Amino acid sequence: MTRPTVPAFAVRPVVTVALIVGAVLTALSGRYGYHRDELYFLVAGHHLNWGYVDQPPLTPLITRVSTTVFGDTVMGLRVLSALSCVATVIVIALIAREFGSDRRGQLLAAVCAAVSGFVLGVGHMVSTATYDLLAWMLIGLFAVKLLRTGDGRWWLALGLTIGIALENKYLVVLPVAALLVALLIVGPRRVLRSWWLLAGVTIAGLIALPNVIWQFQHDWPQLKVAGGISDDDGTENRIMFIPLQILQLSPLLVPIWIAGFLRIWRTMPWARSIALAYPVLCVVVLATGGKSYYALPLLLVLVAAGCEPTLRWIDRHRHQAVVALVLAAVTSAVFTLPILPASAADFVIPVNKEQGEQIGWPRFAASVATAWEQVPAAQRSTATIVTGNYGEAGALVRYGPGLGLPTPYSPHMSFADWARPPDTNTGPVLLVEIERTPIFESHFRSCEQVGTVNSIVSNDEDGAALVLCRQPAEPWSTLWPKIRQFY
Incomplete structure (x- = not known):
């Protein structure tokens, strides 16, 4: 079977967009103040351990490093989160490239990531979701490379990334499990018949092992936390699952990720498991009462896939496309970044309560x-x-x-x-x-x-x-x- 090749990477335009995002996040990072979770991470960073009741050790460690290197201030705390967001924008453009997007498609993918409320929101402050998003995007990139090339060695990159991600948040098992289920349903199953898969699983397990041992020694407290979240918020999470995904990513990006799903399903049989993984993940999250943003990273993969067909629409409706992207950027920024005066934040808190948690x-x-x-x-x-x-x-x-x-x-x-x-x-x-x-x-x-x-x-x-x-x-x-x- 002939494998599809990929265009050259549009380094300059993609990196330019990513750096603009980083500059905006840095300029706004000192407004409002610490988020409640950041105040917790600051203390956790002075009690470094292989685990905590509610999370693995990576985010508190990054918090300690960032404040040590860049200063014990709100801005110093958020330097590495802004850099993580910059990297996320670049990786999303690389995913678009894997789906065959040329220079313009990759640029559009970077712009879509840059105007996404979810990307901006988690990039603005320190949270487990900040570094989780970058890990999920890298997992998406390596998974697409594995399916596109059939080269089992990409399991090593997947194992390394999954292992590091498990030291940040256990949620990474959800998209990975969804992808594996999708592979079993629609294939290509041959990528599962590889010793490289076993090697990747071994790498992931070895990296995650210290935290797993810590959880075992402390009677698995994170399971109690997860159970509490489901019991307390499960019904509300299920009711708001779809509306919040649309709002958090940006309503104006909905046509693009739908186009991405259809493009993969209709024209890329080698990648159908990527498309199917999203609805599979949604079913799992809904069944467990998880939060809506748990499934958002896979939507960003679909956005990357949808950029190429979207370009054909843009060529016919240039003015409307520019207006839509500008509107998406403005609305996402207003609702996720500290742009409004603190006294006016009640305007956005009903949609994004994290704004109020910083004031x-x-x-x-x-x-x-x-x-x-x-x-x-x-x-x-x-x-x-x-x-x-x-x-x-x-x-x-x-x-x-x-x-x-x-x-x-x-x-x-x-x-x-x-x-x-x-x-x-x-x-x-x-x-x-x-x-x-x-x-x-x-x-x-x-x-x-x-x-x-x-x-x-x-x-x-x-x-x-x-x-x-x-x-x-x-x-x-x-x-x-x-x-x-x-x-």
């Missing part, structure tokens, strides 16, 4: 400091601050020392492992609760609300209750396991 943390810490002042000075040496989630604890670690606050504690995720209040802390307890919870407060004596967090936007912390209790109901060593939260 108001210094104000939050100041509110906690005001409540802390109500603890009698003579009792502060044995008093304790306990927050309901890791974002709040991370904010107090970051801003609390400048406000005279003691070390905060939180039973949420890995914060519960890093430190717990000593049993000698028998004095007052200041609780930070998004909503007052009688069951939670029953672990403490004589609780009274002494303050409320008033954020400038409608984020999770807006209206949070600051509750002062006389003392814990039992020693912290006994109490801590009872109030531990895995979600």
Whole structure:
């Protein structure tokens, strides 16, 4: 069978688009402030380990490296995430090339990636999804190369990438499993009959092994976290699965990824498993109650495939195409990047709540400091601050020392492992609760609300209750396991 060849790579235009994206992300990286997850990663980076309750070790490690090299600031933290986004744009253009796109098609693929809300959103800040997206795109690139060439040695590149991705987030098993199922259904199955596949699996397993051992030694806490996500958000995730995918990627890119799916299915029998992998993945994510963005990377592969047929439409409707891409860029930027004044962010938060999670943390810490002042000075040496989630604890670690606050504690995720209040802390307890919870407060004596967090936007912390209790109901060593939260 004659294998399709690929055009030359359009290095200059593709890299230019990618660098423009990187410049925009860098210019905006210092606006608003840290995201709650970033505050968590900053603390996790100072507790480096082979695993954490809710994630493998790679993102906290990258966070530590970025702040060490580029400075312990919001901008310094986000340098490597911006570079990851630049690389993602280039890889998406390379995928288009594998599908036979010439210079113009590759450029269009890079532009589509650059105007995608999902790409911009995860590139703007540090999250596991930031580096997960780049890994998924590389897996897509190597998978297409494997199918196009039939060269089993690409399993080695796939194994290496999958192994590294598993040290960042276990979600990578979903698209890989979807692709394998699709290969079994539509082929070409011969790529599965290769010793190179076994070698690739071995490489992936060896790289992922340290975190797997850590999870085993700690009774698989990440399964508890995943179960909590599904139980808590599963119904909403299923209802919003399709609408959010369309909104997060960009509604204006829908015709392109549909064209990509049809192009592969109708004219590229060697790549049909790539197209089928997307609906297979959607079924799996819907069945497990996962989040909509879990399937978005495979949509970007379909976008790359759809650029070539889209060019024929663009040639006939040049003006409309330019308007559509500009509109996609503007809407994606407004909804995913900190372009609006912080006071106007409520306009976009209903669509993208992550915008609100980057606003108001210094104000939050100041509110906690005001409540802390109500603890009698003579009792502060044995008093304790306990927050309901890791974002709040991370904010107090970051801003609390400048406000005279003691070390905060939180039973949420890995914060519960890093430190717990000593049993000698028998004095007052200041609780930070998004909503007052009688069951939670029953672990403490004589609780009274002494303050409320008033954020400038409608984020999770807006209206949070600051509750002062006389003392814990039992020693912290006994109490801590009872109030531990895995979600």
